[in-house]
Amino acid sequence: MPKVSVKVKWGKEMYPGVEVNTDDDPVVFKAQIFALTGVQPERQKVVCKGVTLRDDSWANFKLTNNALVLVMGSKEEDVPAAPVEQTRFVEDMNESELATAVIGLAEGLINLGNTCYMNATVQCLKTVPELKNALLSYDKSSGGGTAGELTAALSDTLAALEGGGAGACAGAAAKLLRALHATAPRFAERGPAGGLAQQDASECWAEIIRALQARLPAAPNQPSNRSTVIEQYFGGTLDVELVCAEAEEAPSRTTETFLQLSCFISQDVKYLQSGLRSKMSEQITKMSQTLGRDAIYTKTSKISRLPAYLTVQFVRFYYKEKESINAKILKDVKFPLELDVYELCSPELQERLMPMRNKFKEYEDATVETSLSSKNHGDSTKDVKKKDPTRSIPYWFPNDVGSNNSGYYRLQAVLTHRGRSSSSGHYVAWVSRGDAWLRCDDDAVTPVTEDEVLKLSGGGDWHCAYLLLYGPKILEVPEVDDKPEPMITEHDDEDPPIALA
Template sequence: MPQYTVKVKWGKELFPNVEVNTDEEPMLFKAQLFALTGVQPERQKVMLKGMTLKDEDWGNIKLKDEEDMPAEPIEKPIFVEDMNEAEIATALDLPAGLTNLGNTCYLNATVQCLKTVPPLREALKNFPGGFASVGGISLPSLGPAQCITASLRNLYEAMDKGASLRPIVLVQMMHLAFPRFAEKSEHGGFQQQDANECWTELVRMLQQKLPAEANPNAGENAPKPSSIIEQYFGGTFDTELKCVETEDEEPTKGKEDFLQLSCFISNDLKYMHSGLKNKLQEQLTKMSSTLGRDAVYTKTSKISRLPAYLTIQFVRFFYKENRATNAKILKDVKFPMEFDAYDLCTPELQAKLLPMREKFKALEDKKVEEAQRMRDKKEKGQNEPEENMKTESFCFPEDLGSNNSGYYRLQAVLTHRGRSSNSGHYVAWVRQKGNSWIKCDDETVSVVSNEEILKLSGGGEWHCAYVLLYGPKILEVPIETEEGSKAE
């Protein structure tokens, strides 16, 4: 097998010991270069002794070990009138879009939503692993979690440089790790997949490879998460299981961890909050050791640990046997831009949330008073000096990655348009700054309003919210001097 070890020069960087197998298509080698440089394969210009490497074959290029192969992106001047929508988005400082590689919108939307979480982005930047073949190790043998984490890191780094990208390597790694995502239709193209399944599997891969942040304030009894995912996305339920058919059986108490909450949609459900509350008390049947038979139990759950980033799935799909498909519930279920999880929590957690909640309330009261004072000053022709503000931590000191107020702010929505989970189209809607939102429809990125986000609640053929991502509501307070007055 013609396999060589070459050195790749890219700008001022040198990548030694890059393995090349000339039995394979050059695109696989270019995918390795993408992993190393962040330059998309179609934008690469790989040269050796004056010859340019093609995409489909190696041509007359002859290799030998330790050959130097300069690689650089092709950069051509482009004018606004010649730009497509994705290039215009880059010029306007909009986020990079992702090309649909054939029913891969479910993955594109997931990637765009998760990109809004700063601690996750930081953990990926610090992830040292790679998947370029080293020492004869092929890509898949490094393990799916390693390959997926490294490819997502490289993809985000490339997206930060702007322009629409083709997520070739991440799609390949997901297909290798989860063959069902690589299933093809009778027409030969990739089948549509469920975006929430993709979200769950991608997060599970990251959970295995991204360690938790160290917390110097953690005490002996503080939570000890093993990964950044558990730290910032993971919550805990306190549960109680009580038999309703006898008083002689003591309730069973326990704890359950979660990475997302489920909102089940009934005929009379109108609001997301009600759907979440309904799920916290449910009935089930199990064997009773006291009665010696199956009996009805009530399971009550309360949240004892709120994560900083709360994922909520609307359970919109159910299996229809007569059609052998996951049919969709189109019902309109309203969701808020700001969400309060206080009444979903245990009494103990509620007590811990109160100090920060009181700070939020005091700030709101202060804003009302200041608004009135500013109106009075404007009438007198006076100007109010701008205040210097600081942000307070959204975590409990001993529990990094938690939410210490119960208040959340919507930061991403993943929607589905269509009638079943294995058809239709997925789109990500992400908050950019303040109340500015961006619609990420594969490679097409555009600005949308708050009102358009609220229209995603369902009720028709338009996009329906499927997965919501809430981040912590940040408290900003004026910086005060030592004497207690505001800083000028």
């Protein structure tokens, strides 16, 4: 009988009717206890009939219906202290305060013991609506081995975050962790004290993306030559040219695919754009057929297909042999809220991007003109914008849903690390929500400003940006009539100009 109903006693509090599924790992039960008591799983000692529950096994811990389970452990904030501010009750909150309180309760993922790297990854990926919708509709009975289990667990986690409540989120996160351990056993490593060891968020991101790439097929009847949702919305291509610097050889040209770009941090790199540029032209060593030995080649890459969602990794960690750790580069590297990657693209792609880029410029010019006209007539530009309904122009090429047809991006998620090594410290997700930003620090979700997000560029022991997720910049134009905006094509320069009502 894997499912039983027990009584949980913590201090003076009694929680009857707690359902426990012993087919799940004990950490799921501890997550349920956290949702009830607020005591973090790593601070819990769970006892039944004199036997203490382990994290990895139910051995000798026999649960029966109506059994009494004792929980020992305190919340971190239970240190006696004078109240900083007066308690605010729900009925006394205004709309803004209530929204903040609800966000914190509904959208966080508890830390199951050094699982902040996984929580931050999930919160960032959740900002991609096409990926979220594909996961929520995923057929969990379709199998697929460990990749299928990980995909199904992520689907359950997103469903819980959409409104399952704190208990549902805790259970779903525990199942996701178990699926991640099954897919990549290195994430189940334990530290000297016996608890789960901290892991690298970038490696977790790559492992989850790899599983989703195997299990989420692209939607049928969409014009795209990409077979999976990941390849469709996250995948790009590079035109690569290799030129030998030591011998006269014909340049070799190939095509490579990518799911993220890397920003290498050198002494000269102060901005994301320069870090990306330096990676696009680099010196490598490879075998020369002409010389019969290794030789220096110049590798030049140009983007020939832009994905809708562009992932950028700051290469902040390097292996320090003496200490046997991945040490961290703390250098300050600025990144923008809006990114233009036009200069990184091949000439052919640049030509295809121009029609949509012209649309953006045309609209911006028209907006400035309207603003000046409104000022001359004493009107409020904000009021004009508020009155006018708008529509979105597709951000992809007509024959390639999931691409980016302008080269313009807007930042929508930042995954940060605080600490000196990838195997220690703490990971946090910072995600956009409309015109606002949220800081997702495990189960604590709080509003932040754009200025706070831009301060994540590094330079000290505060949180440093490790992974950036840019989404397509959407062109919103006034709904001036009932005719839909024509689809942008590569030869759409003669479209009628955009009019502002």
